[in-house]
Structures are given as structure tokens and as C-alpha cells.
Amino acid sequence: MTSFPVSSSILSATHLATFIQSRYNLSVNTTCSLLKAGVNHSYLIVDGETKFIFRVYTLNWRSVTEITEEMKLLNNLKEHGIPVSYPVQDTDDNYIQELSAPEGKRYGVLFSYAPGGKSLSYSTEIHYRVGEAMAKMHLVNHDQHINRVTYNAAIMLEEAVTRIQPFIDNNADEFVFLEKVKRYLVTQFDELSTSTLRKGIVHLDIWYDNMHFDNNGDITIFDFDFCGNGWLCLDIGYYIMQLHKIEKEETEYRLKLKSFLDGYKSITPISEEEMSAIPLLGMSVFIFFLGIQCNRYENWSNTFLNEIHVKLFINLLIRRWYNYHQLPEGN
Structure with missing residues (x-):
């Protein structure tokens, strides 16, 4: 059987849950579920009453430099009291995770969860x-x-x-x-x-x-x-x-x-x-x-x-x- 290369994949939410538990010192009850496979892939992380969003960048979409600059911007906005979802560091104080996907190296970042919900038409x-x-x-x-x-x-x-x-x-x-x-x-x-x-x-x-x-x-x-x-x-x-x-x-x-x-x-x-x-x-x-x-x-x-x-x-x-x-x- 011929093995074909992969150009895009959706990472297993079950295995990401284990990975994130370890990297961010979350509880063994932490769950992970796919929210959206769009320009990037977004996963909902739930640990008891605490929620996060884990974004997995698609292959070659953003460089480490681009992601790092985004993290710096978000932290600066947070420090100035601007209401944004901000990046969360792992146990080694890193923001960016390297993920070995079938198509190649992808990057992931854990973000704070924005409270509330979306509304299409609001007051x-x-x-x-x-x-x-x-x-x-x-x-x-x-x-x-x-x-x-x-x-x-x-x-x-x-x-x-x-x-x-x-x-x-x-x-x-x-x-x-x-x-x-x-x-x-x-x-x-x-x-x-x-x-x-x-x-x-x-x-x-x-x-x-x-x-x-x-x-x-x-x-x-x-x-x-x-x-x-x-x-x-x-x-x-x-x-x-x-x-x-x-x-x-x-x-x-x-x-x-x-x-x-x-x-x-x-x-x-x-x-x-x-x-x-x-x-x-x-x-x-x-x-x-x-x-x-x-x-x-x-x-x-x-x-x-x-x-x-x-x-x-x-x-x-x-x-x-x-x-x-x-x-x-x-x-």
C-alpha cells in the first residue's frame, strides 16, 4: 500500500488533552474538544470550572516570530487593561508549543477563555x-x-x-x-x-x-x-x-x-x-x-x-x- 504525504490534519482532541494536562500542570480531569477547524484549529480546554482555548496553527501559516509578536502584543494590551484573551505560559514559561503533525511541525498556544458568549446582533x-x-x-x-x-x-x-x-x-x-x-x-x-x-x-x-x-x-x-x-x-x-x-x-x-x-x-x-x-x-x-x-x-x-x-x-x-x-x- 502506498503511503501518501498529508497536507492538513486535525489533531486528536483526546491526545491533546493529555499533552496539555502535562505541559500546563492541569488536573487529570481536563478535557479537550474541537471547536472549529478554520484558518487555524481551535480546541476548548476544560479543567473543572476553568476554561481555555488551545489554538493549533496550520502548517506554515505563521512563523515563530509572527506568533511571538502576537503574544507580546496581547500581553501589552492586557497590562494596559484592555479586555483581551491572552496567552498562558506552560510549566517551563513557554507560550509556544511545537507539535509534530503528519504534515510537519505545527505550533500551538493556550489562551485564556473569554467570558460570556457571541451575539450576532446586539444592542x-x-x-x-x-x-x-x-x-x-x-x-x-x-x-x-x-x-x-x-x-x-x-x-x-x-x-x-x-x-x-x-x-x-x-x-x-x-x-x-x-x-x-x-x-x-x-x-x-x-x-x-x-x-x-x-x-x-x-x-x-x-x-x-x-x-x-x-x-x-x-x-x-x-x-x-x-x-x-x-x-x-x-x-x-x-x-x-x-x-x-x-x-x-x-x-x-x-x-x-x-x-x-x-x-x-x-x-x-x-x-x-x-x-x-x-x-x-x-x-x-x-x-x-x-x-x-x-x-x-x-x-x-x-x-x-x-x-x-x-x-x-x-x-x-x-x-x-x-x-x-x-x-x-x-x-
């Missing part, structure tokens, strides 16, 4: 508190830099559209539209490069799926896997575009948008220049993430990604946002 009061939390995080991250990706037009737009291209008929109206929008956004990035937009470390993926809310409305932000360097209003733009995607009723969208922005501005101002850039940057992040879906087809997105998905993503998210703000397509 204006909660949006206000999200705005406060994001602004406080931005105050800490303003003018800071980490040894990770810097988000620019080449990465967010040029590279992303190149990754999307094989998954859609290039003569389709949706792809022609996407190409025009990309060219317009690239010119806008060039103009913004000389602007006074605040720069620093961004999360890039703050939306309902990466936050927990407890019964008191307190927020914990997690999953900083895409953290990097860029304009801080990338976070604002992406959050607002997600809000627009979820809240289909205009009045409700406007109320929650105002509440979020009021919460943010109660901590630190948003300049007029940043407000003008938010629609452009929000759309750029969405294009970037569609590119990530296409890039990770072999070991994640193949269960949902096809040409219909790409066209729906472009029409229902990117084009809808473009039409809402009446943005130029470019040439």
Missing part, C-alpha cells in the same frame, strides 16, 4: 462599548510597530485579487467590477500614504465572531491572528462594514453605527480624514479576506468556496457597500 449600548474598547486598544497601539505584516495596497488588494482570480470566470461581470474597484482603491491608498491617518498596530478582524459579551455587557476581544501594522481606521472600517452586512434595516444600522462611533469618540477622536477613508478601508479588508479564503482552499475553505460563493461575496458585500457609498469603480 446600541453594546455597540457603544465596543467602540470604547476599540478606541482604548488603539490608544495603546498608536504609533507602535510589531515584526509582522504591514497592510498596504499590494497585500490587501493586488495580492488578494490575484488569489481570487482562479476561482471566478475572469470575464464575469463580478470580476470585471472587482478589478475596477481594485484599481480605484490602489490609487486611493497612494493618496492616503501621505495623509495624517493614525498608524499603529491593528487587529484587522474585529467583528461579532471575535468578541464575547458577558451578562453585564462587558466585552473581551480575541483572535489577533491577523494583527499587523497599518492605519488604525482599518479596524473601524471593517467593523462598520460588518455592521452594514448584518443590519439590513437602515434605521437600525444608523442607530448602531452612531452608537459605535460615539463610544469610540468618547475615548479618542476620529479625524474627518479618517471618516472619509473608512468606506474605502472597510471594503479593502473585505477584499483581503476573500483573498485569504481563496488562498486557503486546500486546507480550509473548500467546504464552501466556489464560483457562486465568490460572486455572492462580491455582489452582496463588496458591491452593496460600494453602491451604498457611491464610490467610483475606477477604469
